[in-house]
Amino acid sequence: MEEMIKVEKVRNGSECVLFVNGVLDYATMDPFVEHIRAVEDGTTKVTINFKELEFIDSTGIGAIINLAHEANTRHFSVELEGVDEETHELFETIGVYQILSALEEEGE
Secondary structure (H helix, E strand, C coil): CCCCEEEEEEEECCEEEEEEEEEECCCCHHHHHHHHHCCCCCCCEEEEEEEEEEEECHHHHHHHHHHHHHHHHHCCEEEEECCCHHHHHHHHHHCHHHHHHHHHHHHC
8 A cells, every 4th residue: 555645854953844645534643743753852943844735624724733732841843834725725724834833933
């Protein structure tokens, strides 16, 4: 069976980019969460690049929100990039951007 998600981590100094390729849902969340847990201490920013994201469900969105909480606890910021219009509208409707913003303000 072909892997439904691929997460590539690229580190640049104190910043980390996670490139998500494929489907982020209940069945594929574990590799994504493992990359979040593996973010090194001293990281100041994690960017999640969704340019190659094919699909995300509520479990995947929950993983992003968990990342935001982890970022708040460990004092790094989270940025989402490469979000297509459909996913952007979903994130807006559910309040993902508002949660990220509120947690970032709380952490300052």
